[in-house]
Amino acid sequence: MKTEFDINEQILRVTRRVFAVGKLRQHESVKVANAAKELVKKWKTTVDKQKPGGGKSTASTPTAATPKPTAINTTIAASGSKAGIKTPATPVGNGPPRTSKNDGFTGTAGEKVRDKCMELIYDALASDSPAPIELIAKRAAEVELAVYHNHGSSTAGEYRNKIRSLFVNLKDKNNPELRESIVSGEISAKKFSTMTSEEMASEEQKAALKKIKEDNLFQSLSAQETEAETTAFQCSKCKQRKCRYRQAQTRSADEPMTTFVTCTVCGNRWKFS
Incomplete structure (x- = not known):
């Protein structure tokens, strides 16, 4: 994976390689962990150089700067639309930190409290994720819905306290593995909605x-x-x-x-x- 493939931001987003390799950074084998860190660093450097102002002129790398839609992207966007989720284009290039506001995402529950909670979960998941907006939006909606059902379809105190607990643990800068596991689907929204702070903690x-x-x-x-x-x-x-x-x-x-x-x-x- 280090030398045989040409990597760009679009490939990383679609294949989700970054999630699989990112988990290996905490591998018990020092050799494997170091190799994963080196590969992620190399990918980051490559993608940064492909962005506007990243060391290469946009004229010399038009494909990297403005990737064309692919069949896979079209399929993902379509699935997000069927789920009732808005799917604005994923931001490309250097800019402010990813949040629901900056990504143009708004809650889809149709209820003010639930929409706000959904956006909080989105903010935590998107903070350092390269995943497409529609995927993060889908996960945020799934998590909020699971918490809502777990508390008797009520937005009373227990519902809000649980959302706050999930948000705080997801937002922890020292626990990127948890965010990656939720976005990739390795941990389901149903399971995540019932996890304790101890279970969500990093290794x-x-x-x-x-x-x-x-x-x-x-x-x-x-x-x-x-x-x-x-x-x-x-x-x-x-x-x-x-x-x-x-x-x-x-x-x-x-x-x-x-x-x-x-x-x-x-x-x-x-x-x-």
Whole structure:
């Protein structure tokens, strides 16, 4: 994908390659993650150069600057129209951040509160997305409708609080994977409408939250039970065998007890059952 294909903004929008490759930037393999970051960066540089004022004159690159409609684009636009969604042309070139106002999108529910909530979801999804307007509009409409149905077709307090929660988590600059998953359809609107803030958190946030919970568990058990010293366990960090441990029943009674170990040399902590 690095060398065999000529990439332009139109191809990226239609094929959605950027979504698939973008997810690999968080891959557990450093080699894969770095390769994905390099490829996304290369694509961005290529597309920027093709835009007006991006280093090439518009006369030398008329196709890149003003891409012609394709059969695929026509099909997508038609599907958006059938769904009752306005489909203005996706902005091309350097300009202000994408929002419902700048993209010319307005809510289609026909109710002021719902339309405003739909536009909020659109703003969050579109903020850094290269996807076509009609696709983001469709996802925003699906999410709003799912929340609306989940709350008894009412726009009362719970409906508004849920929309606000979804918007805040979608808008998080450190969680682009969530936005990409919604726009690409990997996470359905129905599922997304019921997710908690913890479930919507990025992998880094989930790891940090897990560590906080484990630390709190260690501290709460420490206040209740006396630790015994032992040399039976070896610390994975400093390789010493000077440790303190305690055991607690953290799961059901028919499950084995969990052992909590603290290295007295470096302070490293771990648990097993």
